[in-house]
Amino acid sequence: MAEDRTEISSLGEFGLIDHLTKNIEHKNASTVLGVGDDAAVIDHFGKQTVITTDLLIENIHFDLIYTPLKHLGYKSVIVNISDIYAMNATPTQITISLGISNRFSLEALDEFYDGVYAACDKYGIDLVGGDTSSSQKGFIISITAIGEVSPDKFVQRSTAQKGDLLCCSGDLGAAYLGLIFLEREKKIFLESPDVKPDLEGEEYVIGRLLKPEARKDIVEFFESSDITPTSMMDISDGLSSEILHICNQSKIGCVIYEDKIPINEETRNAAFKFELDPTACALSGGEDYELLFTVSQKDYDKLVLNEQVSVIGYMTEPEKGKKIITKGGSEYDITAQGWNAFTIK
Amino acid sequence: MAEDRTEISSLGEFGLIDHLTKNIEHKNASTVLGVGDDAAVIDHFGKQTVITTDLLIENIHFDLIYTPLKHLGYKSVIVNISDIYAMNATPTQITISLGISNRFSLEALDEFYDGVYAACDKYGIDLVGGDTSSSQKGFIISITAIGEVSPDKFVQRSTAQKGDLLCCSGDLGAAYLGLIFLEREKKIFLESPDVKPDLEGEEYVIGRLLKPEARKDIVEFFESSDITPTSMMDISDGLSSEILHICNQSKIGCVIYEDKIPINEETRNAAFKFELDPTACALSGGEDYELLFTVSQKDYDKLVLNEQVSVIGYMTEPEKGKKIITKGGSEYDITAQGWNAFTIK
Secondary structure: OOOOOOEHHHOHHHHHHHHHHOOOOOOOOOEEEOOOOOOEEEOOOOOEEEEEEEEEEEOOOEOOOOOOHHHHHHHHHHHHHHHHHOOOOEEEEEEEEEEEOOOOEHHHHHHHHHHHHHHHHHHOOEEEEEEEEEOOOOOEEEEEEEEEEOOOOOOOOOOOOOOOEEEEEOOOOHHHHHHHHHHHHHHHHHHOOOOOOOOOOOHHHHHHHHOOOOOHHHHHHHHHHOOOOOEEEEEOOOHHHHHHHHHHHHOOEEEEEHHHOOOOHHHHHHHHHOOOOHHHHHHHOOOOOEEEEEEOHHHHHHHOOOOOEEEEEEEEOHHHOEEEEOOOOOEEEEEOOEEOOOOOO | OOOOOOEHHHOHHHHHHHHHHOOOOOOOOOEEEOOOOOOEEEOOOOOEEEEEEEEEEEOOOEOOOOOOHHHHHHHHHHHHHHHHHOOOOEEEEEEEEEEEOOOOEHHHHHHHHHHHHHHHHHHOOEEEEEEEEEOOOOOEEEEEEEEEEOOOOOOOOOOOOOOOEEEEEOOOOHHHHHHHHHHHHHHHHHHOOOOOOOOOOOHHHHHHHHOOOOOHHHHHHHHHHOOOOOEEEEEOOOHHHHHHHHHHHHOOEEEEEHHHOOOOHHHHHHHHHOOOOHHHHHHHOOOOOEEEEEEOHHHHHHHOOOOOEEEEEEEEOHHHOEEEEOOOOOEEEEEOOEEOOOOOO
């Protein structure tokens, strides 16, 4: 944290907005008019516009005890643009509204915006608008992300077909274990403030929680490989919940294989340390921000060239339900909580 | 208030979204894909996209003691689309994110959404997305409004020219007096809960506060009369503050005439009752959601045909400053607080 403390109120609303946005340089031709008027103007020049929004509330979605403000700013952008990529689209702009309690200094807010701008730079996004307000309690972040996609090239959740391969990007379950770890350290800290947290060996899972990335590379891979997923969404609430969304909205079933679910070695080790099942963490833990998608079988040869993609199962007739085959060969129903071990088939 | 109480938690997040959005029928061809996926898809078919966002926080922006939830839902939409009209654009979609504390029942939320949908119906807007979350304290509303405008027909704040006429729509100051009145009634109510509020004669100012409208008609009038304002913004923070925005962003001065500022008779009466100067209420009171704009003098003949438009002054060279000529013929500097009576020129 910076040592200086400047009260936000000393700048006034317009002074604050000017301070936070004065260095913006637009990166996208689609940004016709940015911050500073009643509204921003965007021209996607024949492409379609994709819009998503998320509300993040202190102590509901994040805990400032173990979340650095710069990371929070970065992540706030990532969770939104992840939804844009999940439409097979490219994010181009964001707006950001903040509710700020008076315990925040200008220096703290600058740290948050450092993270916002770092994400904007990395992903080629322009900040084009927003709103700042005081809040009576807690830090409130509302971000709207705007993207573009060639006409009708967007990919929905509801269009998976029987026989399609079910795939995901990256690896799963790490962010959940990062959360478990930091919640434990918070408890220790609150009981004994002098004990230094021991992050040894947990860098990966903590990093996945505090500084996630969005899968721009996967959407670019689809483009360069001429693959159009038949359905797609991002994995924010845990793999099993998202699989059920795709199955239910597409009105079909699926089979996935436990041993195909990608789990990083460090995630696995962290799970064992907490006496948790790594597969359960991947199925039910949230905030991975990987992509879950289905592709036609004809795209298999192209798909396997990308090490960041795992084929975890395939889509079936609706009557067959949504199933997971465990490493031991047992078949279970997938439920939103992972799977229900009490209803063995 | 409805007598039944259904806990929001009894529906779950997806059940709640489904409950709140199940009756949506899209009104705009530009709405390609609405609620139910990672993001909405919009195609303005060659027009430019206009985006604005506002964050409304309980006890900062509204007080539920005297704000019916249906009115709040309606107003939340209006304050956002007012910014779209202020760009000379047409609103087409909104997204709405809510943070809800557990004191809210499903029935209360339904009342709020009744107001949201009433505004959407009246203004021809589609609700295409959003986010719902619990909040630890208070009701949090974040709305993003999306509109369309023919390429480069949007109107900025920074483009007023010397000699242009300075105009506003409707009448000013009423919402501020509505607020003063309801704050007084709230105080009386908290001291003596049995005393019924006496709204006699205050319907106009209260209505302007609780159920404002956006000036769709003015933007349509510009279109049908072939007028393009040289600059425009909406009046949400009081006339004087907005005039200073247009002057400063356009780098010019202005003169306005106190006797040309449109103030409704009921607003005037309410002001006198509270021993306030009606002009000061118009200059410094907020939340009128009228439009402030400049037009070329050549458009004067067309402009005066619209009774809802008042010409209040004209734009001058920057060196002449920003002035108000009072009814008594004195000239003062316009300040963000109205005008400063201690610096008589």
